[in-house]
Amino acid sequence: MKPDLFEAPDYYNLDDLLSEEHKLVRDAARDWVKRDVSPIIEDAAQKAEFPKSIIGGLAEIGAFGPYIPEEYGGAGLDQISYGLIMQEIERGDSGVRSTASVQSSLVMYPIWKYGSEEQRQKYLPKLASGEWMGSFGLTEPDHGSNPGGMTTNFKDVGDHYLLNGAKLWISNSPFCDVAVVWAKNEEGRIHGLIVERGMEGFSTPETHNKWSLRASATGELIFQDVKVPKENLLPNKSGLGAPLGCLDSARYGIAWGAIGAAMDCYDTALRYAKERIQFGKPIGAFQLQQKKLAEMITEITKAQLLAFRLGQLKNEDKATSAQISMAKRNNVEIAIKIAREARQILGGMGITGEYSIMRHMMNLESVITYEGTHDIHLLITGLDITGLNAFK
Numbered sequence: 001m002k003p004d005l006f007e008a009p010d011y012y013n014l015d016d017l018l019s020e021e022h023k024l025v026r027d028a029a030r031d032w033v034k035r036d037v038s039p040i041i042e043d044a045a046q047k048a049e050f051p052k053s054i055i056g057g058l059a060e061i062g063a064f065g066p067y068i069p070e071e072y073g074g075a076g077l078d079q080i081s082y083g084l085i086m087q088e089i090e091r092g093d094s095g096v097r098s099t100a101s102v103q104s105s106l107v108m109y110p111i112w113k114y115g116s117e118e119q120r121q122k123y124l125p126k127l128a129s130g131e132w133m134g135s136f137g138l139t140e141p142d143h144g145s146n147p148g149g150m151t152t153n154f155k156d157v158g159d160h161y162l163l164n165g166a167k168l169w170i171s172n173s174p175f176c177d178v179a180v181v182w183a184k185n186e187e188g189r190i191h192g193l194i195v196e197r198g199m200e201g202f203s204t205p206e207t208h209n210k211w212s213l214r215a216s217a218t219g220e221l222i223f224q225d226v227k228v229p230k231e232n233l234l235p236n237k238s239g240l241g242a243p244l245g246c247l248d249s250a251r252y253g254i255a256w257g258a259i260g261a262a263m264d265c266y267d268t269a270l271r272y273a274k275e276r277i278q279f280g281k282p283i284g285a286f287q288l289q290q291k292k293l294a295e296m297i298t299e300i301t302k303a304q305l306l307a308f309r310l311g312q313l314k315n316e317d318k319a320t321s322a323q324i325s326m327a328k329r330n331n332v333e334i335a336i337k338i339a340r341e342a343r344q345i346l347g348g349m350g351i352t353g354e355y356s357i358m359r360h361m362m363n364l365e366s367v368i369t370y371e372g373t374h375d376i377h378l379l380i381t382g383l384d385i386t387g388l389n390a391f392k
């Protein structure tokens with residue numbers, strides 16, 4: 001792969017709106033990605049291997065629980081810092097950002113928000129340091145966009161619960177130490193349970209042959225009469241709103257992360273367009289290529305402003321689920337379009353692993369699907385503005 005020459009576009013001087021702490025956090029993540037992710041990520045993706053060697057670095061830059069209080073091992077940062085970290089990581093690779101998103105927003109967040117003090121003390125510091133890795137089991141083979149239909153269930157059998165069912169498409173599952181699993185009790189009410197590797201009847205087979213997120217490990221969570229101790233139930237929230245609340249936090253991170261992938265594609269295409277000569281001129285001198293680049297920087301700038309404003313609202317605890325949904329949908333959509341256009345600017349070179357664009361483009365096919373598909377997010381906005389539910 002080519003050396004990482006990334007220079008971040010900032011067309012509207014967004015840096016002027018960032019605090020010194022935001023810039024320090026962002027720059028530390030940016031430097032780490034250049035030093036420790038870019039040199040190895042193409043190889044990991046080609047081999048379809050999650051590079052476990054980066055776990056320590058992710059913990060060091062505060063990517064595991066950026067906004068979780070320091071008393072639990074988190075970085076105690078604000079939401080804009082969290083977003084900037086996700087942006088920088090996804091600039092390197094969406095799969096690496098997935099690992100961080102799941103650990104922070106889908107595993108640490110529910111334990112912090114819905115867990116007991118004992119659960120917080122037991123799990124959060126180890127998750128923040130990367131000593132333990134987590135996964136989040138909501139999706140099932142027959143219930144993706146409609147998680148409320150889930151059939152994974154648990155029964156109270158006296159001194160423990162008995163958990164049965166299966167989850168599919170679970171990031172980090174093949175190597176997770178703990179899984180936050182959503183299942184229905186005998187009354188059909190959804191609860192979160194912390195399942196630990198080693199519990200009898202719990203297995204995590206890997207899903208192979210993906211063309212997307214190849215540097216992220218994806219798999220199943222299978223539960224066959226798993227005895228889950230009663231103290232592993234998350235006590236402070238139940239119902240579908242509990243897992244959906246975690247998704248709000250992860251979708252927010254993706255809204256920033258997708259900008260990172262878009263920035264990398266744009267920056268690569270811009271450099272290439274200025275250097276590549278055809279018909280005696282740099283291809284960047286042709287109007288058609290300038291149109292592509294001009295549209296890319298415009299969409300990136302709009303996405304940056306959307307994410308920044310959403311971060312302010314999140315910091316004030318005022319961001320609605322529908323606002324988060326819009327930012328996730330828009331920013332992933334512009335990123336995937338930019339990746340496709342950037343790929344064309346590179347011509348044949350664009351399909352090779354010499355450049356990051358094709359990897360971003362394939363990764364973004366997952367990002368536009370998980371955490372709510374593009375269509376589901378359109379319907380969330382549709383419901384919010386009309387008051388009419390078009391899901392069912």
Ligand code: TGC
Nearest residue numbers: 098101138144145147148171240241244245321370371372
């Ligand atoms: P609905 O009746 O609308 O809502 C049920 C209850 O949930 C509440 N609620 C929310 N609460 C918090 N945050 C949100 N975003 C919420 N959305 C809804 C709602 O108020 C209600 O509460 P209550 O108290 O009245 O019961 O539910 P529905 O069954 O009609 O479904 C709505 C729909 C389709 C929007 C929702 O199910 C949905 O978002 N579907 C998409 C599924 C999804 O996003 N799955 C993601 C799985 S995890 C993942 O992909 C990780 S990838 C990670 C990575 O690698 O980065």
Ligand code: FAD
Nearest residue numbers: 136137138139144145169170171366370371372373375391
């Ligand atoms: P479906 O729900 O079957 O949707 C298929 C199509 O139908 C989509 O185009 C959808 O938009 C459309 N559709 C569905 N319902 C409607 C409707 N009402 N109106 C209009 N159109 C509709 N899940 C987890 O729980 N944890 C994870 O860690 C996780 N990681 C993932 C990692 C990867 C790489 C991938 C690909 C997925 C991951 N997921 C995870 C699952 C992901 O959240 C689901 O794939 C996603 O929610 C969509 O579900 P589905 O694939 O079953 O598609």
